Amino acid sequence: QVQLVESGGGLVQAGGSLRLSCAASGSILRFNHMGWYRQTPGNQRELVAAIASGGSTNYADSVKGRFTISRDNAKNTVYLQMNSLRLEDTAVYYCAAHLSITPTSWGQGTQVTVSS
Numbered sequence: 219q220v221q222l223v224e225s226g227g228g229l230v231q232a233g234g235s236l237r238l239s240c241a242a243s244g245s246i247l248r249f250n251h252m253g254w255y256r257q258t259p260g261n262q263r264e265l266v267a268a269i270a271s272g273g274s275t276n277y278a279d280s281v282k283g284r285f286t287i288s289r290d291n292a293k294n295t296v297y298l299q300m301n302s303l304r305l306e307d308t309a310v311y312y313c314a315a316h317l318s319i320t321p322t323s324w325g326q327g328t329q330v331t332v333s334s
Contacts, residue, residue: 220243223241223326224326225238231334232303233302233303234303234332235301240325242294243294245294246289249316252296253267254287254313256309265278266285269289269296275287281307298311310329311328
């Protein structure tokens with residue numbers, strides 16, 4: 219079981235940027251893909267972005283063109299660069315490792331708060 223630790227969350231004004239990091243305790247290459255999810259109170263966790271072991275990516279429509287997911291296999295780290303942040307991006311962001319469509323491991327989450 220890999221341990222995932224997110225960092226980089228915080229308070230930012232609308233229009234600003236943040237970069238989230240997800241550090242894994244072991245190699246991320248063994249996972250089919252890595253994903254970033256977010257959750258707000260009372261709502262289900264939703265997929266924001268995912269990156270496959272081969273590097274292909276996909277994004278939720280709400281973040282396309284603003285967020286970029288990337289990975290550094292040598293550092294066992296996945297990143298989420300978030301630009302042009304909006305109030306509705308406020309959420310707890312979670313990193314997940316996937317062996318299949320269902321996440322195998324989750325991080326503890328990092329809070330992102332966008333203010334007006």
